[in-house]
Amino acid sequence: QVQLVESGGGPAQAGGSLRLSCVASGVAFKNACMGWFRQAPGKEREGVASLYRGSTIYADSVKGRFTISQDNARNTLNLQMNNLEPDDTATYYCAYKNSAASGSCSRRAVDFYYWGQGTQVTVSS
Numbered sequence: 001q002v003q004l005v006e007s008g009g010g011p012a013q014a015g016g017s018l019r020l021s022c023v024a025s026g027v028a029f030k031n032a033c034m035g036w037f038r039q040a041p042g043k044e045r046e047g048v049a050s051l052y053r054g055s056t057i058y059a060d061s062v063k064g065r066f067t068i069s070q071d072n073a074r075n076t077l078n079l080q081m082n083n084l085e086p087d088d089t090a091t092y093y094c095a096y097k098n099s100a101a102s103g104s105c106s107r108r109a110v111d112f113y114y115w116g117q118g119t120q121v122t123v124s125s
Helices: none
Strands: 003-007 010-013 018-025 032-039 046-052 055-058 066-071 076-081 090-098 119-124
Touching: 003 090, 018 032, 018 090, 018 119, 032 066, 032 076, 046 066, 046 076, 055 066
Parallel strands: 010 119
Antiparallel strands: 003 018, 018 076, 032 046, 032 090, 046 055, 066 076, 090 119
């Protein structure tokens, strides 16, 4: 059974940093496309970053500021967020899809099957 549990959200000042973590149970990272998404009130869910077999994809809005990584020993997906901006305020979600068959990964929410409950990030100016 797949379970994704995020942590690390909270308040931050513009220019500050936060590190989000997602503990992934029932996930084989070898074939896992893992992603971080965010959704602000009134906006569509946005793919922030994804990772598959060491390759990463980032949204233009976070390139150079956010870093996605995974710790295979702890089955944990991380998102290091630096130089935060007020527009980064949103609920952040961890997501997973098994890419063993497709061999591909994306930042499209519709491609992901499993989701965490989300963690709130609020950045003030």
